[in-house]
Each structure stands twice: as structure tokens, then as C-alpha cells.
Amino acid sequence: MKAVVTGGAGFIGSNLCRALLKEGFSVTAIDDLSTGKKDNLKATRTRLVKGSILDRKLLAREFCGAQYIFHLAAIASVKKSIDEPALVSRVNTDGTLAVLTAAKEAGARRVVFASSAAVYGNLPGRKKETSPLMPISLYAGTKVAGEHYCRMFSNLHGLDTVSLRFFNVYGNNQNPHGEYAAAIPRFSCRILANKSPVIYGDGKQTRDFVHVDDVTRACILATKAKQLRGEALNIATGISITVNSAVKQISALTGKPNKPIHAPAEKGAVIHSSADTSKAMKLIGWKAKNSFMQGMKKTIGYYQQIVERGLL
Known part of the structure; x- marks a missing residue:
């Protein structure tokens, strides 16, 4: 096909x-x-x-x-x-x-x-x-x-x-560069490079990160x-975490604790994100298999390569 x-x-x-x-x-x-x-x-x-x-x-x-x-x-x-x-x-x-x-x-x-x-x-x-x-x-x-x-x-x-x-969504091939880059690759690469991750807003906003x-x-x-x-x-996974928590978990995974820098919140950004995924299970038989930490363990090596090649 x-x-x-x-x-x-x-x-x-x-x-x-x-x-x-x-x-x-x-x-x-x-x-x-x-x-x-x-x-x-x-x-x-x-x-x-x-x-x-x-x-x-x-x-x-x-x-x-x-x-x-x-x-x-x-x-x-x-x-x-x-x-x-x-x-x-x-x-x-x-x-x-x-x-x-x-x-x-x-x-x-x-x-x-x-x-x-x-x-x-x-x-x-x-x-x-x-x-x-x-x-x-x-x-x-x-x-x-x-x-x-x-x-x-x-x-x-x-x-x-x-x-x-x-x-x-996060995972391999996600671009950490530029002003339009997504949060997880930006956080991961800065932490791996021993730099402080930049959080827009207070970090209490929630996200449902799906691998x-x-x-x-x-x-x-x-x-x-x-x-x-x-x-x-x-x-989605059906489980939301704060942005602050995401940064802490990435730091724990890499063994590189970094105190984040907080910048003004972005215009048009959603504050809280939480999903019910029961319809996807009913109609297409789908449910997420990866928790945030499971997904990050599969992904962190990709970001490590970016940092090691000096592409950050």
C-alpha cells in the first residue's frame, strides 16, 4: 500500500x-x-x-x-x-x-x-x-x-x-534550535550542556507530554x-505534569541539576493541558505506552548527540 x-x-x-x-x-x-x-x-x-x-x-x-x-x-x-x-x-x-x-x-x-x-x-x-x-x-x-x-x-x-x-509531542528528530523550538528539546539540550533551562512563566503550567x-x-x-x-x-498520555516538574525530571535523568531561569510567559500559550483519551481507545484501540520518564529515557541520547557535536 x-x-x-x-x-x-x-x-x-x-x-x-x-x-x-x-x-x-x-x-x-x-x-x-x-x-x-x-x-x-x-x-x-x-x-x-x-x-x-x-x-x-x-x-x-x-x-x-x-x-x-x-x-x-x-x-x-x-x-x-x-x-x-x-x-x-x-x-x-x-x-x-x-x-x-x-x-x-x-x-x-x-x-x-x-x-x-x-x-x-x-x-x-x-x-x-x-x-x-x-x-x-x-x-x-x-x-x-x-x-x-x-x-x-x-x-x-x-x-x-x-x-x-x-x-x-517530544522525541527523536525534534529541533532544539531557534525561537520557535519546543520546550523538551530546549530544556534537555541546555541541561546536558550544563546551562540553565529557560522556563517561560512560573513553570506551574501543565502539559501532557506524549512520546x-x-x-x-x-x-x-x-x-x-x-x-x-x-x-x-x-x-495524549492522560497524565499531566507541570513544566517545573518536567525540568526536574530531565535534570534527575541526566544527573545534571540546573536551576532554571524564568522568563516572561509567552503570548497565546495555553496554561493547563489535560486529556481524556478514552475515545481513541474505543475507536482505534490506542493508548499511550510511554510515561514521561520512559519516553525521556528513549530520547535523551538523541539530545546528548546534539550537544556533543556542538550543534546547540
């Missing part, structure tokens, strides 16, 4: 390509390499096509004969959505529409859309898929729009779609389930 992964040279996408290959899929990755890297796919049989999801001719050509489309390509940064809203809207919203249109025209069996926990905003309590969507950033708004497009294509055109609401191996397994299980007409599923 043929699978196409948009954003396939990125963090989650490259891990998904590897997982799909192990499942026996023929895999094509589409990536404009603005943040993705060719090296993320080295030593794999993934066919990498450099290009934009806004290029409809490219999508039509590459989707031909594909049974499953995994749409992960996006500008995945709250801060960048504040700095460059028009660009983020064009790539994330118009790009998703282009992917769905091309998938329908190619006769794809199912589209798996990478949504985000950000769609819930600062809604209090444990988030269920039936909870109100209250995005507080343009990035989150583009994910809400993408979910709606998926449901509409299912209802209007009979295209099977499912939106996976990824919570805070990328669990995320890619959810993506693959989403191809095996029965009809998923526009469903949305939380992909």
Missing part, C-alpha cells in the same frame, strides 16, 4: 515515515524543507519530494495511487502565528484544503489530519473531544479550521477523515479502524 506524508521530513513526519515503512507501506514524503531536514529521513526507503502543499499539481501527481494521506505539514508555532499570521493561515488553512481536495480527487481511502490540543485553548479541566473548542492563537484557529474541513469533506464527499489532536512513538502508532492505527467520518481523537 502507498502512503503519503506531508511534512514528512519534519519531527513527527520523519518518525511516522519510519513507522510506516516497518508496516510494509511504500512511503512518499512531501516537504518544502523550511523546517524539515533531509537528514531526518536518511537510511530509510522513503521517497522525498521537495515541494509545497500549496502546489496543487504536485499534490495531484504524488497522491495518485495512494490509499492513505497523513497530513502533518504545517507551521507549528503559536509565536510565529502571532508574528506572521497571513503566512501561517495560508500554509495551515489553505494547505489543508488543498490536501483534502487532492486526496478526494485521487480516490484516497483516508486522510489522517494532525490537529492539536491547542484547539481547546484555556478551557478548564480534562479535555474531551466533546469539550468546546476555544482557540486562543491563530495557530490553534487554523487547526480548528482544518478539523472542520475534514468533517465537511467526509459529509459532502464521502472521504474518510480523522483528526488526531496531538498534545505535547512520538506513541503518536506514530496512533496514526497507523487510524488507518486500520472502520469508518472515521470526520472524527477527532485526543492523542
Whole structure:
């Protein structure tokens, strides 16, 4: 079977390509390499096509004969959505529409859309898929729009779609560099380099950190389930920890205690994140296998290599 992964040279996408290959899929990755890297796919049989999801001719050509489309390509940064809203809207919203249109025209069996926990905003309590969507950033708004497009294509055109609401994903191939870098690689690399990790805000904000191996397994299980007409599923561990606790656990794992530096909280950042994942178990038979410490033990070596090569 043929699978196409948009954003396939990125963090989650490259891990998904590897997982799909192990499942026996023929895999094509589409990536404009603005943040993705060719090296993320080295030593794999993934066919990498450099290009934009806004290029409809490219999508039509590459989707031909594909049974499953995994749409992960996006500008995945709250801060960048504040700095460059028009660009983020064009790539994330118009790009998703282009992917769905091309998938329908190619006769794809199912589209798996990478949504985000950000769609819930600062809604209090444990988030269920039936909870109100209250995005507080343009990035989150583009994910809400993408979910709606998926449901509409299912209802209007009979295209099977499912939106996976990824919570805070971490793991190998995650970039620790730049102002848009995610928290776990930034914390890990600074601690390993004997530098103080920088926490935005007081660190009491909570996150449900889910390892990328669990995320890619959810993506693959989403191809095996029965009809998923526009469903949305939380992909998380169901266990939240504070950012302060995450830093302490990473320090304990590395044996390098470091006192963090606190910086002003980021605009548009969610304060508390907690997920109910029972629907994912019911519909696709998925539950996270890795606790935060289990996942970090699998990942810390990757960050250690970055530090040792002087790439921090």
C-alpha cells in the first residue's frame, strides 16, 4: 500500500515515515524543507519530494495511487502565528484544503489530519473531544479550521477523515534550535550542556507530554479502524505534569541539576493541558505506552548527540 506524508521530513513526519515503512507501506514524503531536514529521513526507503502543499499539481501527481494521506505539514508555532499570521493561515488553512481536495480527487481511502490540543485553548479541566473548542492563537484557529474541513469533506464527499489532536509531542528528530523550538528539546539540550533551562512563566503550567512513538502508532492505527467520518481523537498520555516538574525530571535523568531561569510567559500559550483519551481507545484501540520518564529515557541520547557535536 502507498502512503503519503506531508511534512514528512519534519519531527513527527520523519518518525511516522519510519513507522510506516516497518508496516510494509511504500512511503512518499512531501516537504518544502523550511523546517524539515533531509537528514531526518536518511537510511530509510522513503521517497522525498521537495515541494509545497500549496502546489496543487504536485499534490495531484504524488497522491495518485495512494490509499492513505497523513497530513502533518504545517507551521507549528503559536509565536510565529502571532508574528506572521497571513503566512501561517495560508500554509495551515489553505494547505489543508488543498490536501483534502487532492486526496478526494485521487480516490484516497483516508486522510489522517494532525490537529492539536491547542484547539481547546484555556478551557478548564480534562479535555474531551466533546469539550468546546476555544482557540486562543491563530495557530490553534487554523487547526480548528482544518478539523472542520475534514468533517465537511467526509459529509459532502464521502472521504474518510480523522483528526488526531496531538498534545505535547517530544522525541527523536525534534529541533532544539531557534525561537520557535519546543520546550523538551530546549530544556534537555541546555541541561546536558550544563546551562540553565529557560522556563517561560512560573513553570506551574501543565502539559501532557506524549512520546512520538506513541503518536506514530496512533496514526497507523487510524488507518486500520472502520469508518472515521470526520472524527477527532485526543492523542495524549492522560497524565499531566507541570513544566517545573518536567525540568526536574530531565535534570534527575541526566544527573545534571540546573536551576532554571524564568522568563516572561509567552503570548497565546495555553496554561493547563489535560486529556481524556478514552475515545481513541474505543475507536482505534490506542493508548499511550510511554510515561514521561520512559519516553525521556528513549530520547535523551538523541539530545546528548546534539550537544556533543556542538550543534546547540
